[in-house]
Amino acid sequence: MAVVTDRDRNGGFVRPLSIAESVHERIYERIMSLEIPPGARIPIDGLARELNVSQTPVREALTRLEREGLVQKAHLIGYSASPQLTRKEFDDLYKFRLLLEPESARQACLNLTPETLARIEGAASDMEKGEPPVDRNSRYSRFARADAHFHDEIMKVADNATVRQAMNDQHIHLHIFRLMFHSRVTQEALEEHEHLLAAFRAGDADAAYEAMHDHISRSRDRLVAAFE
Amino acid sequence: MAVVTDRDRNGGFVRPLSIAESVHERIYERIMSLEIPPGARIPIDGLARELNVSQTPVREALTRLEREGLVQKAHLIGYSASPQLTRKEFDDLYKFRLLLEPESARQACLNLTPETLARIEGAASDMEKGEPPVDRNSRYSRFARADAHFHDEIMKVADNATVRQAMNDQHIHLHIFRLMFHSRVTQEALEEHEHLLAAFRAGDADAAYEAMHDHISRSRDRLVAAFE
DNA sequence: TAAAATCAAATCCTATATGATATTGCATTT
DNA sequence: AAATGCAATATCATATAGGATTTGATTTTA
Numbered sequence: 001m002a003v004v005t006d007r008d009r010n011g012g013f014v015r016p017l018s019i020a021e022s023v024h025e026r027i028y029e030r031i032m033s034l035e036i037p038p039g040a041r042i043p044i045d046g047l048a049r050e051l052n053v054s055q056t057p058v059r060e061a062l063t064r065l066e067r068e069g070l071v072q073k074a075h076l077i078g079y080s081a082s083p084q085l086t087r088k089e090f091d092d093l094y095k096f097r098l099l100l101e102p103e104s105a106r107q108a109c110l111n112l113t114p115e116t117l118a119r120i121e122g123a124a125s126d127m128e129k130g131e132p133p134v135d136r137n138s139r140y141s142r143f144a145r146a147d148a149h150f151h152d153e154i155m156k157v158a159d160n161a162t163v164r165q166a167m168n169d170q171h172i173h174l175h176i177f178r179l180m181f182h183s184r185v186t187q188e189a190l191e192e193h194e195h196l197l198a199a200f201r202a203g204d205a206d207a208a209y210e211a212m213h214d215h216i217s218r219s220r221d222r223l224v225a226a227f228e
Numbered sequence: 229m230a231v232v233t234d235r236d237r238n239g240g241f242v243r244p245l246s247i248a249e250s251v252h253e254r255i256y257e258r259i260m261s262l263e264i265p266p267g268a269r270i271p272i273d274g275l276a277r278e279l280n281v282s283q284t285p286v287r288e289a290l291t292r293l294e295r296e297g298l299v300q301k302a303h304l305i306g307y308s309a310s311p312q313l314t315r316k317e318f319d320d321l322y323k324f325r326l327l328l329e330p331e332s333a334r335q336a337c338l339n340l341t342p343e344t345l346a347r348i349e350g351a352a353s354d355m356e357k358g359e360p361p362v363d364r365n366s367r368y369s370r371f372a373r374a375d376a377h378f379h380d381e382i383m384k385v386a387d388n389a390t391v392r393q394a395m396n397d398q399h400i401h402l403h404i405f406r407l408m409f410h411s412r413v414t415q416e417a418l419e420e421h422e423h424l425l426a427a428f429r430a431g432d433a434d435a436a437y438e439a440m441h442d443h444i445s446r447s448r449d450r451l452v453a454a455f456e
Numbered sequence: 457t458a459a460a461a462t463c464a465a466a467t468c469c470t471a472t473a474t475g476a477t478a479t480t481g482c483a484t485t486t
Numbered sequence: 487a488a489a490t491g492c493a494a495t496a497t498c499a500t501a502t503a504g505g506a507t508t509t510g511a512t513t514t515t516a
Contacts, residue, residue, distance in 0.1 A: 283472085284472095285469080285470065
């Protein structure tokens with residue numbers, strides 16, 4: 001098995017990347033892309049053979065994914081991809097977002113510098129343009145990731161590592177995409193982001209809070225159609 | 229290696245418990261009890277020999293603990309217990325709690341039934357009595373666990389699985405105990421819990437919000453002494 | 457025919473072996 | 487005496503093997 005290597009950001013050094021880590025990424029991608037659909041079994045030895053690695057790193061990757069909530073484990077039975085969000089879980093998730101994200105937007109606004117504002121604006125504009133997608137699914141998938149990136153940039157500026165990690169641990173974009181992979185990119189979401197940016201540019205923290213609250217509420221209302 | 233078994237709650241069936249799981253628990257206990265102090269190396273083969281198991285389940289347990297934030301991993305170097313909370317992390321954690329817990333207390337109050345109130349009251353009274361502790365450390369350790377249980381009972385009633393899990397993922401009682409293991413059980417905390425219970429009994433959701441907010445703020449102020 | 461029992465294949469969980477990498481201590485050099 | 491280089495040891499990461507359990511189908515029995 002050839003050792004996968006990666007260029008280190010700091011120096012130009014090349015250092016080996018663990019097989020377990022790359023297996024983790026590959027399984028994550030398969031779940032995100034619905035190649036492994038919700039509820040599907042994920043046999044360890046099958047994956048190991050398919051990826052040309054041994055079972056040990058596959059086990060390690062699945063253990064991590066379980067703790068991340070993306071797969072489930074039944075002792076002596078095996079792993080399977082986590083099922084779709086239920087309506088209740090969806091509602092809980094959005095209540096959770098509404099508790100954390102508007103306040104984080106307010107805090108981000110207070111911490112804002114020209115550099116960090118530019119980063120957020122860059123993340124926002126990344127969502128509009130982009131390579132021509134091969135199909136609608138991949139387009140929405142990319143939209144979901146870019147949206148997650150935009151929100152995370154705001155979280156970075158809000159500068160609360162606990163809150164940021166709790167948000168990222170939810171893998172919101174993955175669950176949303178699995179729920180609505182057939183969805184289309186809405187112009188509305190982009191406009192709501194624009195409102196948020198306007199509040200940031202004006203340095204109006206309360207307006208940022210409101211804009212984020214509004215954005216998440218509307219996002220919830222758009223997605224709730226998946227359950228009807 | 230003898231297989232560890234456990235009695236199933238439902239039927240009287242006996243089913244094997246995985247070694248990986250029991251290793252996970254044992255390492256958790258060692259970290260909680262400071263037997264493995266913050267920052268200490270945790271060699272895989274050493275632990276495996278000591279616990280009379282192979283390296284595979286130890287690896288799996290450590291992978292889970294890493295994802296839980298209790299240990300850190302450096303590729304090709306090894307695992308170590310996570311360091312103490314920094315002041316910044318402590319502050320972030322309490323801001324996080326203040327965003328989620330008061331609102332959860334409000335919601336719990338709205339959902340309250342006689343049965344669930346009784347459960348919460350039971351958790352509260354568990355904190356006051358208890359076996360005579362062998363030393364002050366173990367007493368505070370038990371206090372920390374009981375406090376976590378009390379807060380979690382409220383989370384259960386609030387009935388938002390996302391919020392509840394995000395809270396539990398923080399392992400607050402473990403970090404607090406490691407920070408303040410020499411601390412003593414304060415009468416104040418018990419009184420604050422009593423205020424919260426009073427609001428619950430009165431069915432006053434706003435008062436429950438305020439009581440929880442007050443309790444967490446005061447808790448933070450009591451603990452912040454650890455950094456001075 | 458339906459239910460129970462049996463058996464084989466698949467899969468899991470754990471143990472062990474092996475090569476690769478990092479760390480440590482000692483010797484050597486400057 | 488400090489610094490450097492090298493070898494030995496410790497530890498990690500992965501591969502592979504074997505015992506244990508579940509699953510599913512086939513056979514048997516009521």
